[in-house]
Amino acid sequence: MVSLLSGGDIRAEFRSVAMEKLLLYLKVMKKRIIAIDETNGRIDISDNPPDMPDVDVKVGIRVIDSWIRIFCLIKAPFTIEELGPSAADVLFGLLRLQDDYAEFNFGISRNNELVVKADIYIPALTLDVFMEEYYGVLNAYAKFMTKILPILKEGKMGWREMMDIW
């Protein structure tokens, strides 16, 4: 079958279908949507991470080309300098952790933000996959904030401790 849609139209169509599915899944999952920008494929959720009932965290969902990115901001700005002498150990710990876990990964954005994220290829988007990735990100956020960050602030964190705590 020959598509009559141009590249830009296909992307817009892809984004529109993905947004429709995402909004249905979020409704089924009873999530609190705080912002929707259908034109640019952006949804923000306010959610309570596991074991953090009093904390509202913003979970961002972005439809970018053929991908859906789910992310939580962990720390901004995140600079290597503030980690002091244990910087290499902390970065190593983040990269080591994500080798063990398929559901999420850590990244440092161009704006120097430490984020935890997961990407889904739009044709692979189903409720089961979305839930797996969404809660993977949220759980990783909760673990990082409750168990890793307090020790990180004390400057006593080594990668082995990070692995043990996780």
Next chain:
Amino acid sequence: MTPQFIRNMILNYLNLMDKEYAYEGGVIKVKEKVGDVSFTVYIKFSGKWVQVFAVGPSISDLDKETKLKVLEKLLELNATTFEVKYSVQDDTIIMSAESNIYALTFDNFYLEYGSVPFGYKQLIAEVLPIMSKQKTEEQGSESNNQQ
């Protein structure tokens, strides 16, 4: 879905992709090449996940400053690249992509698989130069010492 069923699905996909592979000890090994560099892409199955990965260079011999720059670059690439994920295991850089078995279709596998050689290409372009800079500096200081 049993592990055998998933394995057979993936072997079928690799055949369709004309890949040269071997299945040994529960792991599929596929020959890949980026430019002049040959490497192996491994495919493993664990629980709900199919993991596609390639093993990069070791960072154990890097000095502290270079190691920090490399780790920072890997985390930056994680934020800017879709699907392929950079991590470390026993001081070795790993590029991997995971697919949930519920999402295992040819289209999805093709993309997940392709992201790993792409990650390797990106490693060669953006990470290896940081590592080789240290070696160049070391060689420079050695030749200075000899003089």
